[in-house]
Amino acid sequence: MDLSAINPVLLIASLMVAATPLLLAGIGELVVEKSGVLNLGVEGMMIVGAICGFAISVESGSPFVGLIAAMVGGAVLSLLFAFLTQYALANQVASGLALTLFGLGLSALMGQSYVGIKPPAMAKLDIPVLSDIPVLGPILFSHDPVLYVGIAIVAATWAFLKFSRAGLILRAVGESHDAAHALGYNVILVRCLAIMFGGACAGLGGAYISLIRVPQWTEGMTAGIGWIALALVVFASWKPWRVLLGAYLFGGISVLQLNLQAAGVAIPVEYLAMSPYLITILVLVIMSADKSSAPASLGRSFHASQ
């Protein structure tokens, strides 16, 4: 066992990379749930985003075009969910599960000819002076741009929900769709927009895995991150900064346990492998003990009858 092989600076830098897909998917789902919709299709939207991003960036040669394609792909798939639940008034839980299964199958089909290909690489940020600072440079200033975009989305979501009128309307729709309707707000429209935002974020998170974190395509490569994102939103009590905290905690322990495995720590690998799930959920459960609660209309279908 050789713990000195673990470099704390590299550990922190890589935990931020490991956390970003979860962060993106989680913040998207947070907005969806704040509007009162429970979309269990995060995993499906992520994997479709992953293959859309991968395929388009291979075809176009530009990772940025690929990332945009991933967001569009996730959002288009989420529109299917929006149509089923908001217009056809289908059950949200069943529709979300169906969306995940459909997304996994669709992505496998789309990705058949992309197995084993290497995508164009995304340039990392390299700011002459800042990136060369010891310790802080590698941690704060040497990542790919999407990672910063992820943090910016969290900050923007927080400000949007807390300070903007549109954010207030979104929260109101999630709290009581009947009251929002009575005041003249378009509940279905607000929810569809939120669902599309969630889809785009999940798609971006998926593409982050296939283009940046593990630059290749394998079937089912999101490996349950979408489900973790769903749990993360609940345990983060629907608060954006807590989603960030939870995602980094999860990413950190995932990276740490890999390092510990490599260092040959005398704990069975299975325990190490389950530790990120266990510790993240434990910490967030303790934190969510305060009285903040779910949006009151979460998961309920809205129909403007009479």
Add this chain to the structure above:
Amino acid sequence: MTKPLLAISGLTKAYPGVVANDDVSFEIGEAEVHALLGENGAGKSTLVKMIYGLVKPDSGSMLWQGSAFAPSDPKTARASGVAMVFQHFSLFEALNVAENVALGMENPPPMRDLARRIREVSETYGLPLDPDRTVGDLSAGERQRVEIIRCLLQDPKLLIMDEPTSVLTPQEVEILFETLNKLKAAGTSILYISHKLEEIRKLCDHATILRLGKNVGECVPAETSARDMAELMVGDTLQTPTRSAEKAGEVVLDVADLSLTPSNPFGTSLKNITFDVRAGEILGLGGVAGNGQDELLAALSGEARTPENTLKVNGQSIGKFGPNRRRELGILAAPEERLGHAAAPDMSLTENALLTGRIRENLTSNGFVKWAGATSFAENIIKAFDVRTPGPHVAARALSGGNLQKFVIGREVLQRPTVLIVNQPTWGVDAAAAAAIRQSLMDLAAEGAAIVVISQDLDELMEISDRFGALNEGRLSDIRAAAGLTIDEIGLMMGGAHGMEVAQVQDDAAQGASA
């Protein structure tokens, strides 16, 4: 009268199977308080929803200050100067007062200015309100203030109020009327929807009466008797429930020092409740909603367990018994919420009859359901209580509120209870059906049952109870004979003003002594 603010002519709106409004016409003048009177289901709500732009009329037209008015959504209606205080469904419990107000405004100022303006308006109209409080923590009266202030901040020309007093104490009603009179003096017209006739006689300049969607008459309320207006509303002569005076028997239900922490975090704790009910007696419990009514019903029905000896029926302690053990003993209850609590919405009337009638009506054998027996029990209820439905196979959800209410009350009454506890037995039920339900409760009492009626309708409680008490913040006032109570005394019992002040002084004194 000057030219009308709003003239409505020939408005018609039909829903599948029912015509909600049929060729309704009337006018509202400037600075006039206009009453819209009618039973539940007479089409009042649909009519105001058309004025507020929530529902589009099938035909007919409206003139606003002489020009055509057809709001496509509430925003356009608000822009013209229409504001509405809803009866239900328009506040967000998890948001604070200022956020709730902002959601109802077209162009809300920044939050800090808004909070200041809320304070200003609330002081001007005598409606104290803190903009930073979460609406979920407010009382019903305070919530209504939020709605009213939300409207007032937009300087409306027409304020629509949908049954505003149904959740208020008499004192709060007085405050509301003062506010409305101030508004009227400032030139605002008010469209006031209610079925409480005395209020309308006191407040309104003019009244339009709707029955089954049609305008059946207009009157000047101050010059018309309440009885005449009621008969216009019902379209029939009113049957007043009657009962023969009975001597009360032995104490059947004995509640002693009952305290209960509610399972629901927003619920009210019950504090040291003590009362008894005798055979053949009806005890009426009043009080504004959310002061422990639901919790008291849960404790009496067995949904919540209570310590030994706090609840006794005929001397037997029942606090630890669940609802089914209590049903075996003849203790039955009908909760307030019809859909989801008293009845399972998607199950048929037969299945719903079975759910509470299984034990006393003997509807199962060896774990198998006797469907024939259950169906005939449901049919008995439908027949005895005049429930308007195609048959017992219909889902509970498909019944109108009043019909389902008759069914759930009838289901318990027909099981010959020794103790019956009902919460809001006639909530949302039209006058004729309400009279029938009250009559059945009185008949049951005459046969020797002990009955507790929890209600927010004071007129109802005064009409049927032998003794009256009020719940306030989980405490029960002194129980007094119902005959001869004045409205002021009732208001004080409901507000708990006397009892509370005395308790406070005693607490202070106790603290002073210990310090």
